[in-house]
Amino acid sequence: MSHLHLSVRIDPNSGFCFGVIYAIQMAEDLLDEQGYLHCLGDIVHNDEEVQRLEARGLRIIGYDELRELRDEAVLIRAHGEPPSTYEMAMRNNLTLIDASCPVVLKLQNRIKTSYDKQERIFIYGKHGHAEVLGLLGQTSGRAVVFENLSELLSHELPANITLYSQTTKSTDSFYRIKGELEQRGFQVNANDTICRQVSNRDKDLRRFAAQFDQIVFVSGTKSSNGKVLYQVCQDTNPQTHFISNVEQLDAGWFKPGQSVGICGATSTPMWLMEQVREALVTL
Structure with missing residues (x-):
C-alpha cells in the first residue's frame, strides 16, 4: 500500500490539443473500419501513443515508403505536409486522409x-x-x-x-x-x-505548477512543445521532473505527504498522465 501518501492532481488543461485529438479520432475510425492504416510520419510526437495505435494496426511510413506505395489510403497528421506530398499522392493513386490542423x-x-x-x-x-x-x-x-x-x-x-x-x-x-x-x-x-491553445497553456501551466511541492511533466522526447512547456514548469517550480513513461518515475523524488501536480505537452495522451497518477498514488 501507499507509504508516501502523496496528494496527486492532473492539470485539466494538459493533454492533446484539438488538432491532435482530431487526427487520432480519424485514425481510430479508419482502423475500426479497415483494420490497418498508413500514416506519414509519427501521428503524434509521443512514443507511448504511437505504440498504442500501432498495436491497433497503424503503420507509420516515411517518404521512401510513400514513394513505393500505390492505391492505398494514407493519413496526413496534424503537422501538415508540403505540396510535394500531395503531388506524389496523385502520381501514386493514394487517397490522402488529411488531418492537418486548421x-x-x-x-x-x-x-x-x-x-x-x-x-x-x-x-x-x-x-x-x-x-x-x-x-x-x-x-x-x-x-x-x-x-x-x-x-x-x-x-x-x-x-x-x-x-x-x-x-x-x-x-x-x-x-x-x-x-x-x-x-x-x-x-x-x-x-x-x-496557436493560442499552445500559448495559453503557458499561463495556465505557470498557475498550475506553482500550487504543488513537486511537478511531474510527462512528454515524449521528440515533442518541441514538450520542451517549451517543461521549461515553463521548471522556471515556475524547480521541483519539476521530466518523464516519458511510468517506468521513469523515481520514488526518491518525493517526501511523505507532498502534493504532486502532473502535466504534459499538447502531444501527451491523457491515459498516460492517468497511469502516472495511479503509480504515484501507490508509492
Missing part, C-alpha cells in the same frame, strides 16, 4: 501568399520539424528557418523582413525577436501565427 493550414496559406508576393520570409521554428517542412514547401524551400536570434542574425538580412513562426513556439520569444530586429533598424512584417 491552424497549420491557415499558416501554410498565409506563407504561400507572402511568397507569391515575393516577400523575404523568415520562419522562427525548429529545423527539420514536420510542421516546418510543410511551411518551407509553400516557398519552394526558399524561406529561411531559424531557431534563435543569433542564428537569424548570422544571415544576410534584407531591409524588409517578413516574419512567421511555427505554431508551437513561445509568443514571448517571437515578440522579443521582432523587437530586437526593429531596434536594429529592420522593417518587420510580423505574422503571429502561434
Whole structure:
C-alpha cells in the first residue's frame, strides 16, 4: 500500500490539443473500419501513443515508403505536409486522409501568399520539424528557418523582413525577436501565427505548477512543445521532473505527504498522465 501518501492532481488543461485529438479520432475510425492504416510520419510526437495505435494496426511510413506505395489510403497528421506530398499522392493513386490542423493550414496559406508576393520570409521554428517542412514547401524551400536570434542574425538580412513562426513556439520569444530586429533598424512584417491553445497553456501551466511541492511533466522526447512547456514548469517550480513513461518515475523524488501536480505537452495522451497518477498514488 501507499507509504508516501502523496496528494496527486492532473492539470485539466494538459493533454492533446484539438488538432491532435482530431487526427487520432480519424485514425481510430479508419482502423475500426479497415483494420490497418498508413500514416506519414509519427501521428503524434509521443512514443507511448504511437505504440498504442500501432498495436491497433497503424503503420507509420516515411517518404521512401510513400514513394513505393500505390492505391492505398494514407493519413496526413496534424503537422501538415508540403505540396510535394500531395503531388506524389496523385502520381501514386493514394487517397490522402488529411488531418492537418486548421491552424497549420491557415499558416501554410498565409506563407504561400507572402511568397507569391515575393516577400523575404523568415520562419522562427525548429529545423527539420514536420510542421516546418510543410511551411518551407509553400516557398519552394526558399524561406529561411531559424531557431534563435543569433542564428537569424548570422544571415544576410534584407531591409524588409517578413516574419512567421511555427505554431508551437513561445509568443514571448517571437515578440522579443521582432523587437530586437526593429531596434536594429529592420522593417518587420510580423505574422503571429502561434496557436493560442499552445500559448495559453503557458499561463495556465505557470498557475498550475506553482500550487504543488513537486511537478511531474510527462512528454515524449521528440515533442518541441514538450520542451517549451517543461521549461515553463521548471522556471515556475524547480521541483519539476521530466518523464516519458511510468517506468521513469523515481520514488526518491518525493517526501511523505507532498502534493504532486502532473502535466504534459499538447502531444501527451491523457491515459498516460492517468497511469502516472495511479503509480504515484501507490508509492
